[in-house]
Amino acid sequence: MKARSTRGAIGVSWWSRRFLEVLESFALGTRLTRGRSYARRGQVLRLDVKPGRVEATVQGSRAEPYRVDIALAPFPPALWERVERELAGQAFFSARLLAGDLPAELEEVFAEAGAPLFPAGVAELTQRCSCPDFAVPCKHLAATFYLLAEAFDADPFQLLHWRGRSRAELLDRLRALRAGAGVTPPSTADAVPEASGRAPADKAAPPAQPPPAAGAARVLADLPAAALDEAVDRFWLPPVPLPDRPPTLATGAELLLRQLGAPAPAIGGPGLLERLRRAYRTFDGS
Structure with a gap:
């Protein structure tokens, strides 16, 4: 080998x-x-x-x-x-x-x-x-x-x-x-027969219905015009008061080392990188 x-x-x-x-x-x-x-x-x-x-x-x-x-x-x-x-x-x-x-x-x-x-x-x-x-x-x-x-x-x-x-x-x-955490598949009793492509003889086929509205159309369809006007007026307002300071993205202490990669062998190579990683963890308290 x-x-x-x-x-x-x-x-x-x-x-x-x-x-x-x-x-x-x-x-x-x-x-x-x-x-x-x-x-x-x-x-x-x-x-x-x-x-x-x-x-x-x-x-x-x-x-x-x-x-x-x-x-x-x-x-x-x-x-x-x-x-x-x-x-x-x-x-x-x-x-x-x-x-x-x-x-x-x-x-x-x-x-x-x-x-x-x-x-x-x-x-x-x-x-x-x-x-x-x-x-x-x-x-x-x-x-x-x-x-x-x-x-x-x-x-x-x-x-x-x-x-x-x-x-x-x-x-x-x-x-x-x-x-085990997935959705249970539908039962076969609710499935439409595929062989004939039609409803069974003992049941009348339901009248054709338009497809249900989706997304924003489904939400707006039930709102009166006055509610829509009010929604437009406050569309750009935050639903809750914003904090004084924006949230910051929490990053690990090793992010910089991962981005830079291993230093040159002349200054320590991968061994130096691992020692720096341990030092970062110590300074970070992790």
Whole structure:
């Protein structure tokens, strides 16, 4: 397995870049650089993502490949149910997820549920490699991280699978929740027969009626002329007193960072971006 990226940063989508930003913010030094070289040379032979665990086989300097294991605690079922209800309650999230996309706002949904989607510290990851290097992460673990980010690019639901919900389970759950909140379809007894295109013989066909008025016409049709004149006089008046100050749009402290993107590697790259993000959260009190 070779990294698709041959130079520069690895990761295309927001979720893979975000994952690597978090990883690189842990200040792991040259081990990540060497791991990136391993990933690009195709030394990761196998990569499996499971709930709470990533398993990989990485070819090192010895004949026998090394076994790599990265564990991250999956979210408990009760927390997933809370998140799923929140996602199903908003058509925006349901439509994007059912279309195979992860909107960036998804991270905020998990954060508000008390379950950050990405690890907040290196201590949340349990990393093991069968190589003799005592450094954690070693270059074999680092190579696995980079290939894992590209796996997230190829299938964003792998990230959620790592956290405990497979693609099929999540989408089935969203469909069920959306269907449960939907409108009950009309009963077949009220349907007009399609075969003959006519009313049944034992019932007289009702006289044709003009189509009902719609929109503003339906409202204005029942108003007397005097009421219309009064409505015109106060059409531009607010129904309630306006506040002294107009409302302001509440935005998160990270909006500027999202707009600007990662800084250049010479001044810190994605790692600096993640450190700034944490500082903004601290200043904002969130």
